[in-house]
Amino acid sequence: MGTPDPKEGLQRWLYEALRLAIVSGRLPGDSVLPGTRTLAQQYNLARGTVAAAYEQLLSEGYLVTRTGSGTRVSAVLPDQRHPAKPIPASSTAANAGFARESHAPWIKRLKENDPPFPLSGANALPQPFFPHRGDIRLFPIDLWRQLHVRQLRPSRLLTLNDTSPAGLPALRAAIADHLAIARGVRVPLEQIVVIGSVQHALDLCMRLLTGPGDTVWMEDPGYVGARQIMHASGAHVVDVPVDQDGLRVHDGIRDAPSAALVYVTPTRHAPLGVPLSNERRAALLRWAAANGTIIFEDDYDSEYCFRSHPLPALRSLPGADQHVVLAGTFSKLMFPSLRLAYAVLPPRLVEPFVRAASLTVRSASGLTQAVLADFLGEGHFDRHVRRTRKIYARRAHVFERAAQKHWQDLIEVQPAIAGLDVVGRLLSVDEHTAVQKLKAAGIDAAPLGRYTQRHRHQPGLVMGFAPFNEEEIDRAAQQVAAVLREAA
Template identity: 55%
Template sequence: MPRDKQPPLVVFMPLGAPEPGTTLQRWLYDGLREAILKGRLPAGSKLPGTRVLASHYGLARGTVQAAYQQLLSEGYLDAHTGSGTRVSQVLPGVTLESGYVRRRIVPSVETHDPPPQTPWIERLAAIKPVFGRRSVIPGLRPFFPHRGDVQTFPVDLWRKLHIQQLRSSRMSALLDSDPAGLPALRQAVAGYLSIARGVQVSADRVLILSSVQQGLDLCLRLLVQPGEPVWMEDPGYPGARQLMDVTGVNRVDVPVDQHGLDVDEGIRRAPRARLAYVTPSRQAPLGSELSPARRLALLRWANTQGAYIFEDDYDSEYRFIAKPIPALRSLAEADRSVILAGTFSKLLFPAIRLAYLVLPASLVESFTRAAALTARHANSLAQAVLAEFISEGHFDRHVRQKRKIYASRAEAFAEAAHTHWRDLIHVPDIRAGMDIACTLAHEDEAGTCARLGSAGIDVMPLSNYCVERKPAGLVMGFAPYDERAIQDAAQAVKVALQR
């Protein structure tokens, strides 16, 4: 192992109490040897000097030297001038007998007891989480959806703002912060929403979280009793649907058409629902907008029933054919019933893990207490940097630049689809967003996805978003790929499907 790749110095390791009648020298020898054999001290690990180890364990230095010497003579340790004492790269057989070892040391076999059968664990076992460990696809193969282009992010500017926050005069950014969010960021978000989304709200109604998913989780915990009905769009965002399923609410799937959520059908299926999840500005995944008539009908239902509307402001900023339409929360009738949720993960970069809720006044205190109890607060340093990024105008410029870039790539995607996929995949007009739901000319959705995957193309089956009606289709992203990459990938799709 190269010197710069060596494991770190091992300063402390609990060895347990000596057994009665065991000398301290043998206790130390047995403890270190067993740690080496079980991998707790990996090959190449550097052990402390005998003086340091003796001081730490309260032993005589001669005791430590004797134990080290025995391990060196048996091949468990190596010592070289200038590099200290390290665990050997090649260990002797585990059955070696010595003056201290009277038994065979067999590495323990890890066993797993079955998890307790709680309702949450049982419901989690029944789903494959959208955000599971196997769901993160390495690389950036076209045309995987729900991804932005991080290459366009002004990383040098972000680094500069980050460094400014780490000046000695601003070290408070490294401390715990208000569980509702940094006041500067809440004020910046309120100002941004006023201009970009038509939402007039004071900063004290803004709650900073790590994700929209966390915000929906709080809503389901605080506003809905287990077994009570909740409206869910169908087709709709799988992460929201799965969260409803594991929290034990009664998910009621409400169909979506070209005008958005069918409010009348939702009322017919579950008139007394406690919560409705909607993506009114750009429906996920179909891309339609909730019509004005249905917006008013949805608000009228919520205010009459005392229900709440969770407005996921999904991809609202990336609208190409006109200015972004105002949020549902901007309407006068929405103040009591609408909880607006937005994220910076798609607008900036996924790793920022910052989002927000705009809450009715009556919910601010309970939601803030719940956020403090479950997560303490979102990353304080990232909040401080983002607050300056917004207040200095960088955020607005960045979003406008990305909107222009994504519009160009949406046009290139549509042209490539028209050129290569006319008899294979139908791509509707792309008015907004980072991806588009397409329909297949045949019904073999699973086979299509398999053939595309083998050709290096990643897509999401449209059926993953659907419950009742599952048309054969694909959700395909275009935002992270430049025009040349789109053309090359479109040709690869054609070859794979024609084959």
């Protein structure tokens, strides 16, 4: 059948190749076709692609199925039954579908940017210095397994049933207790909703609070996934600059005084690492209260402060309970595939948010929620965070020391006082060259330009240190130095 044409879809290519082989007689009537799995392996295709091509040929009469004898070529072809003039490819139903899809807002907007999350190879361990990740090797997996087994006792089989789209009450109560101690946020469990990710919480808020053309604020530079959700929703995104004191609130008020929603990472900015100053926190809350705006607070990396106590959440300030959605995740603190997060909502948003969550994903895994409730309630989570905080603080120090030792005149690294990553300013090589050369050498740092939209910063790299031990950090730092010196 030849090789796929990159200009057409794989399913369309396979369908056309099989139809031509049947019509030309190379696949004679009543001949047996290979199974979908066999053909998929032979041409390195997804099995679903082969099955879809077979289904189309079956529906058009080129193939028939017989119980016990597989899929065969029809003895009488549809072309022989109903001769007709060829139909131009541009007017076929499939191409009409493609034309419609090309104008679908979500498809069109998602094609404009690379996705912020990996679409393949996500199970691999990160390479130095991949950012925004903890070290899964530190997670107490044996303890987690014991808690999981306990939930599967016959006396607890109700955990296998559906749970409320708002989340398991026991987990919501445990989250409320944790937030009161760790983030200074006192809230009844009825205002907490368990979701799969902070990304999901933002998506639901955009659907509930904005319409096409409504204005929203986005930090610039800022979290790529948040910006893409905002663009995909059809909102008008106003990029508000960030400096050493965090989001420049007065710039946002000047440029978009009637914004419906603001996305902000006030405890530790993503990716620059700076906190939002107290003065700007107060100014943002005053404006939101006067304007009726919702502030979406992404509690990014708040648990990992190495040289001081973390700032309290913006949601903990007086009057914030009516205007701030606080969202945080357990997936980064424990392990990425956990896929459990929470949103603390203003009272008026609880019912519509829960209804929207029920409609879009129904609910997160009740079994995993029950295990996490025990993990939190019995103190295991706090112990895990305290332990990893010490380890990451030591690795942050090792990273700083390695940067000072190996990267003189190459990269200027900010002090790693919090979080899982830092920004290194490039001194001698441009971002594109640095990233390409480092990638080829097995170093996976992210360009700062990926996070910026309009307000450009000095070229730099966002570099993670948390998933790597001391030996790995020093060895990779030497590799970085060798690559960049050669490039320079």
